[in-house]
Amino acid sequence: MPEPLKSYWQGHKPSLSNMDFVYGTRPWEETLALQLSYLPDGPLGLFATVRQAGSGGIPPELERLYAKLKAKEIDAQDFARKAKELAWGSTPELAKP
Secondary structure, three states, X not given: OOHHHHHHHHOOOOOOOOHHHHHOOOOHHHHHHHHHHXXXXXXXXHOOOOOOXXXXXXXXXXXXXXXXXXXXXXXXXXXXXXXXXXXXXXXXXXXXX
């Protein structure tokens, strides 16, 4: 039985000065496997950006279209027209003569 559990079983607090008693002695491979079960990407994975903030729910086609606008491959009118086509599936009925 690990020392901390044995101490609690006997009714007193374990000595926290001996870390081997607190955490046990296990092989380093097992320690790393346990750590990776909680942090699969390692400690730096907590700070990695998975997706750009604010892009939730925006279709990828619209993001690509916006990138073309920022790169000045299309102008604002083309962007607006193509964005409407994306939103409604085709040219909206109100825009037709």
